[in-house]
Amino acid sequence: MAEKKSGGKLRYEELAYDKKNYFETASEEERTAMFDYAEGYKAFLDAAKTEREACAEAVRLAKKAGFTEFKFGDKLSAGDKKYFINRGKSVVVFRVGTENMEEDGMRIIASHIDAPRIDIKQNPLYEEAGMCFLKTHYYGGIKKYQWTTIPLALHGVVVLKDGKKVEIKVGEDADDPVFYIDDLLPHLGAEQMSKNGTKIIDGEQLNIVVGGMPYADKDVSDKVKLTVLEYLNKEYGMKEEDFLSAELSAVPAYPARDVGFDRALIGAYGHDDRVCAYPALTAVLNNDSRHTVLAMLVDKEEIGSEGNTGMQSRIYSDLMEEICEALGASFRKVRYASKCLSSDVTAAYDPNFAGVFEKMNSALVSCGTCMSKFTGSRGKSGSNDANAEFVGEVRAMFDGDGVVWQTAELGKVDAGGGGTVAKYLANLNIDTVDLGVPVISMHSPWELISKADLYSNYRAFIAFMK
Numbered sequence: 434m435a436e437k438k439s440g441g442k443l444r445y446e447e448l449a450y451d452k453k454n455y456f457e458t459a460s461e462e463e464r465t466a467m468f469d470y471a472e473g474y475k476a477f478l479d480a481a482k483t484e485r486e487a488c489a490e491a492v493r494l495a496k497k498a499g500f501t502e503f504k505f506g507d508k509l510s511a512g513d514k515k516y517f518i519n520r521g522k523s524v525v526v527f528r529v530g531t532e533n534m535e536e537d538g539m540r541i542i543a544s545h546i547d548a549p550r551i552d553i554k555q556n557p558l559y560e561e562a563g564m565c566f567l568k569t570h571y572y573g574g575i576k577k578y579q580w581t582t583i584p585l586a587l588h589g590v591v592v593l594k595d596g597k598k599v600e601i602k603v604g605e606d607a608d609d610p611v612f613y614i615d616d617l618l619p620h621l622g623a624e625q626m627s628k629n630g631t632k633i634i635d636g637e638q639l640n641i642v643v644g645g646m647p648y649a650d651k652d653v654s655d656k657v658k659l660t661v662l663e664y665l666n667k668e669y670g671m672k673e674e675d676f677l678s679a680e681l682s683a684v685p686a687y688p689a690r691d692v693g694f695d696r697a698l699i700g701a702y703g704h705d706d707r708v709c710a711y712p713a714l715t716a717v718l719n720n721d722s723r724h725t726v727l728a729m730l731v732d733k734e735e736i737g738s739e740g741n742t743g744m745q746s747r748i749y750s751d752l753m754e755e756i757c758e759a760l761g762a763s764f765r766k767v768r769y770a771s772k773c774l775s776s777d778v779t780a781a782y783d784p785n786f787a788g789v790f791e792k793m794n795s796a797l798v799s800c801g802t803c804m805s806k807f808t809g810s811r812g813k814s815g816s817n818d819a820n821a822e823f824v825g826e827v828r829a830m831f832d833g834d835g836v837v838w839q840t841a842e843l844g845k846v847d848a849g850g851g852g853t854v855a856k857y858l859a860n861l862n863i864d865t866v867d868l869g870v871p872v873i874s875m876h877s878p879w880e881l882i883s884k885a886d887l888y889s890n891y892r893a894f895i896a897f898m899k
């Protein structure tokens with residue numbers, strides 16, 4: 434029997450705002466679509482643990498969808514499906530629409546494909562106490578102690594003395610060996626455990642075990658190191674000196690897995706920010722919008738968007754300018770008419786750490802992708818604070834397309850904060866707002882997200898590009 438609602442209750446429902454759980458409001462059909470979409474996402478995560486791999490995987494998927502490479506100077510026309518690769522570490526996938534670009538602008542989604550990890554130093558190899566280690570320098574904001582005593586895989590490239598580039602990827606196949614950062618046994622850990630969290634494991638203690646077998650020659654001093662060097666030489670043609678021009682990273686060796694009896698959640702390394710990059714990519718690949726749409730998958734966000742592959746590089750505005758020139762449009766006019774979703778993750782409200790959140794303005798798991806009008810810290814510092822007019826415009830796009838979404842800030846005021854690439858796009862005079870999936874345990878080796886929020890993010894991008 435239907436509940437009989439009082440006049441006040443009806444009036445309250447009409448006037449008040451409450452977040453909705455997307456699983457609860459989704460149809461059976463939509464829920465199936467969420468779970469199907471998550472399978473493609475998990476495959477992407479497993480294929481793309483570094484920015485180089487994410488770039489290659491995005492290009493592979495783009496080619497499969499009929500996209501071809503764009504180079505500066507190429508001609509373009511409506512309907513063209515293109516990708517532009519920047520040094521193998523960032524990629525912009527775009528489709529040219531039919532609208533006049535000077536009036537209509539571009540619809541841009543910008544996400545990053547780098548993730549916190551443990552990078553190998555340039556002179557890393559040494560032997561001590563029967564074990565061979567690699568010295569490291571961590572990349573991005575991590576809790577160092579979380580990266581000990583877990584299986585690690587090594588990914589990256591080595592440029593040999595003769596200029597030849599070799600790729601290394603060890604630890605992902607079930608029969609591969611993995612690598613390891615050790616921690617102290619609790620029996621001797623009394624002093625360690627009394628330390629401040631940032632000191633429990635020191636940066637210079639993040640040394641990775643890569644061998645333990647002595648080379649069979651009594652005259653050699655570093656026998657285990659020689660065994661490792663011998664292996665690297667046979668397998669990759671490397672000598673120790675070649676680490677000087679290598680870019681190697683240790684990442685968690687775990688694959689993405691469903692979490693929970695009901696499989697509602699996904700645990701994985703690198704949801705930040707592939708949980709936005711993959712929907713951005715697939716939204717452009719599966720698109721026949723009249724607008725010109727771009728997915729920018731960029732590098733170096735975790736260390737401040739620096740360098741020639743990070744969002745602050747001129748390469749991205751140069752590319753947009755090249756696209757404009759190829760279509761006979763003024764870059765300035767196009768920029769002024771463009772709209773951008775800076776798509777990066779946000780912190781999900783975590784009931785186990787409720788003290789750092791202000792619940793009314795926190796992202797709730799499964800309540801949809803999350804818009805942050807502003808990010809930053811200590812009084813919105815370092816933030817792109819989007820205009821209410823643009824927030825209203827994007828809100829109408831989402832609501833008009835039935836997207837379940839929410840808004841939030843990252844934690845309570847003065848609890849901390851964080852930034853995104855939003856401000857760099859906004860600096861080009863492009864209307865920009867942050868939107869992304871809420872994450873539990875962000876920047877840990879294994880982060881958690883909801884399949885509902887992943888799919889909501891994809892739906893939001895489709896709505897934005899319509």
Ligand code: MN
Binds near residue numbers: 705778
């Ligand atoms: Mn991020």
Ligand code: MN
Binds near residue numbers: 705735876
């Ligand atoms: Mn991050």
